[in-house]
Amino acid sequence: ETGVTQTPRHLVMGMTNKKSLKCEQHLGHNAMYWYKQSAKKPLELMFVYNFKEQTENNSVPSRFSPECPNSSHLFLHLHTLQPEDSALYLCASSQGTSGGESDTQYFGPGTRLTVL
Amino acid sequence: AQSVAQPEDQVNVAEGNPLTVKCTYSVSGNPYLFWYVQYPNRGLQFLLKYITGDNLVKGSYGFEAEFNKSQTSFHLKKPSALVSDSALYFCAVSANTGGFKTIFGAGTRLFVKA
Numbered sequence: 001e002t003g004v005t006q007t008p009r010h011l012v013m014g015m016t017n018k019k020s021l022k023c024e025q026h027l028g029h030n031a032m033y034w035y036k037q038s039a040k041k042p043l044e045l046m047f048v049y050n051f052k053e054q055t056e057n058n059s060v061p062s063r064f065s066p067e068c069p070n071s072s073h074l075f076l077h078l079h080t081l082q083p084e085d086s087a088l089y090l091c092a093s094s095q096g097t098s099g100g101e102s103d104t105q106y107f108g109p110g111t112r113l114t115v116l
Numbered sequence: 117a118q119s120v121a122q123p124e125d126q127v128n129v130a131e132g133n134p135l136t137v138k139c140t141y142s143v144s145g146n147p148y149l150f151w152y153v154q155y156p157n158r159g160l161q162f163l164l165k166y167i168t169g170d171n172l173v174k175g176s177y178g179f180e181a182e183f184n185k186s187q188t189s190f191h192l193k194k195p196s197a198l199v200s201d202s203a204l205y206f207c208a209v210s211a212n213t214g215g216f217k218t219i220f221g222a223g224t225r226l227f228v229k230a
Contacts, residue, residue: 004159031216040125043160043206043220055216090159100216102148102167107159 003027004108006091012114013081021076021111023091031055031096032074033105034066037088049074050096071096081115088112118143120209122221129197130229137192137224139207149190150208150218151181160206166190177201197228 004025013019025032034046048056049068063085065077074091088110094103119142129135141147148167152160164175171183181192192205204225210218 033216035220040222042120042222043208045217045219048216050216058217092159094216096216101210101212101218102165103216104150104162104165105152105160105218106162107152109157109159 003106004091004093006089006108006111008111009109010112010114012116013078014116015081015083017081018077018079020078021089021091021113023074023076023108025072025074025091025093025106025108027093027106029093029095029106030071031094031100031103032068032071033092033094034074034076035090035092037090037110043090046076048100050100055100078113081113083115086113086115118209118211118217118219120207120219120221122205122207122224124224125222126225126227128227128229131199132196135194135197135201135226135228137205137207137226139190139192139221140188141190141207141209142188143209143211145211145213148210148212149181149183150210151175151179151190151192152206152208152220154204154206154223156203163192163205197226199228199230202226202228 031050036044047066067075090110091108092105150165151163166183207221
């Protein structure tokens with residue numbers, strides 16, 4: 001798991017707080033992803049960046065704001081979240097060439113977010 | 117639109133017995149199919165993928181999957197299950213129409229009993 005790291009591993013926040021999740025990949029990849037994992041539901045793709053440009057925004061509410069300053073780092077800024085946003089947030093990276101559809105994705109361990 | 121179905125929430129097998137975890141998909145164009153595994157408190161780990169060529173794909177830890185185009189299925193199999201195979205398994209599909217959108221199933225929990 002040293003390929004993709006995520007911090008913090010656990011986060012508890014109130015609905016009025018502002019916090020950020022951080023992801024870093026050490027694999028030399030060009031594409032990075034944010035997913036939301038809720039119990040017994042499919043993984044939900046939130047955002048994709050390839051070469052620092054956003055290529056997918058899967059109708060995510062504006063209270064989630066991604067930032068990709070370079071190909072190795074990805075942030076998810078959180079503000080005024082709702083209790084239903086509590087979930088495991090997973091970051092992934094992939095090579096990011098040839099359209100990306102055949103890429104193997106490498107996942108971090110996730111951030112367990114609880115919104116009170 | 118792409119979709120993935122994993123019809124079983126949970127699969128129970130005895131150690132040493134063969135296991136199958138089912139996956140069906142729907143996609144426009146030719147599919148790229150993946151299996152990932154998730155152990156407790158960990159992210160997903162890649163097991164295997166089908167891109168093109170031989171319909172039988174071999175992956176990590178002795179797992180394999182067979183691409184069946186007519187049945188739009190990509191079931192995961194292993195000839196002899198281990199207790200350590202107990203985990204959450206995800207099937208995923210993307211289309212060769214460009215883009216980074218991979219659709220994941222809801223996951224199947226595999227329990228292997230000693």
